[in-house]
Amino acid sequence: MTRMILVLGATGMLGEPASRKLIEMGNHVRMLVRNVDKARKIFGHVAEIVGGSALSRDNIRSAMAGCDAVHVGFSIKQPPRYKQGLLKKGS
Ligand SMILES: NC(=O)c1ccc[n+]([C@@H]2O[C@H](COP(=O)([O-])OP(=O)(O)OC[C@H]3O[C@@H](n4cnc5c(N)ncnc54)[C@H](OP(=O)(O)O)[C@@H]3O)[C@@H](O)[C@H]2O)c1
Numbered sequence: 001m002t003r004m005i006l007v008l009g010a011t012g013m014l015g016e017p018a019s020r021k022l023i024e025m026g027n028h029v030r031m032l033v034r035n036v037d038k039a040r041k042i043f044g045h046v047a048e049i050v051g052g053s054a055l056s057r058d059n060i061r062s063a064m065a066g067c068d069a070v071h072v073g074f075s076i077k078q079p080p081r082y083k084q085g086l087l088k089k090g091s
Contacts, residue, residue, distance in 0.1 A: 006063050007031045008054040009073030010047070011039050018071055023047060032063040 005022050009015035010031035022029050023046050030048040033039040039049045052059030054074060064070065 002026060002028050003068040004028045004030060004066055006067040006070045007047075007073065008070065011035065011042060012073050015071075015073030016042060018073055019043065019047060022071065030063060030067065032059060 005027045007015055007019050007022065007029055008031075010019045010029075011033055015031075019029055019031060028048065029046075030050060031039060031043070032050050032052050032054055034051070034053055036049055036051045039047075043049065050059075050063050052063065054060060055076060
């Protein structure tokens with residue numbers, strides 16, 4: 001059975017490969033992104049791309065409709081540690 005998975009942070013360093021893997025596994029991936037053009041350039045039409053913010057309750061509620069699971073690939077608190085110079089990229 002195809003599962004519908006919402007991905008937050010799909011255009012990010014971790015979210016992009018996670019999204020690709022979820023798609024490759026046969027899931028229907030819906031991504032809530034701030035920049036639809038950027039996401040479309042990365043994923044083309046293999047994913048359902050919805051514009052909005054993961055900080056918006058309404059956007060999240062709409063994006064989650066019909067989903068079986070959510071993959072969260074972003075943080076509301078602070079930039080990833082590698083962006084703060086605390087870690088090497090990918091470590
Ligand atoms: N990278 C690592 O090595 C590493 C290691 C351990 C833990 N983590 C944690 O994993 C998480 C993701 O890390 P990352 O390196 O993949 O981060 P990243 O490359 O900065 O990606 C963050 C993603 O979140 C999206 N985003 C940010 N605010 C958003 C919002 N309000 N609504 C919708 N999307 C939003 C960004 O979209 P835009 O494209 O619009 O910016 C981007 O797709 C973070 O919590 C980080 O602390 C990362």
